[in-house]
Amino acid sequence: METTVGMSSVLEQDIREKFRRSGYTLTSQRRAVLEALKEARGHPSAEDVYLTVKRKNPRVALGTVYQALSVLEEIGVVDSKHWSESPTRYDLNVEPHLDIRCARCGAVSEIPGVELGELEENIRYNTPYEVKRTTIVVEGLCPSCREA
Amino acid sequence: METTVGMSSVLEQDIREKFRRSGYTLTSQRRAVLEALKEARGHPSAEDVYLTVKRKNPRVALGTVYQALSVLEEIGVVDSKHWSESPTRYDLNVEPHLDIRCARCGAVSEIPGVELGELEENIRYNTPYEVKRTTIVVEGLCPSCREA
């Protein structure tokens, strides 16, 4: 049974490697953004991340958080999804997966157990475009908002 | 072999019916927005629609176009898709379908021949949320932008 420290180390190693390969530097602010994403429940917005980071480092700028998230996404450490009429949400799960957002309270959670490989394959087969990215955003009502 | 006028009539009939049922009024501005969508190649933005409508009615307001598009979507006549970092695109195909947007030139075209029913089914089966809407946005490079 691994300790949390152990798992965290492995993650650190992987991230360090991705930074090294990309040429970007793993600064304290970018580390803080990663920490905030790790602590967060659900899928925080840039503003959420900013507020979390600010608790420990009050001088950090919102723009820095946006830039950090953009770098982290570029090197494959962070995934982002955008639902219209609400801020972009970020998370650490970079594997293709589904997220659903509650139209009423804004909560985002993952939908497990849906195979997406075949869809991706069909898309590539049926378009002359060079496919870069497929994003699926699902909207609905979470169990508690459904009642109200 | 139907004439264009004939097909247009059928469309008009269907739309008139949807307006009637919804309680919204089919005003000249809303009709003009529909015309602009019919004429447009690809999937225009609200601004595109606004510019087209403005050619015949220079007094129309951008806000009116947005409101018209929103009403048309609500009654099931228009479909919209939003790619992050670019304005929302609209079209008249309200059946579930895939659209891909070129990351370089912004062109949007449809991807035919991909079955989406099973995905929708799997989504509903695997989440406790009440699913309202599933949107798939695909990004890539169109054939001509791929070269450059």
Added chain:
DNA sequence: CTTCGGAATAGGAATGGTTACTGATTGGAG
């Protein structure tokens, strides 16, 4: 045909998430 009330519109201001800009700071290579 006229009147009346609510819906829709024009015009423009406001919003809000995100990006761009600038000068100061930092951190790693030599």
Added chain:
DNA sequence: CTCCAATCAGTAACCATTCCTATTCCGAAG
């Protein structure tokens, strides 16, 4: 330690979209 490029903080700007208000339009009822 010094230098240079990358990064950062702070703030202004951007832009798609929404909101606001006075005016106009539409269609139902007389």
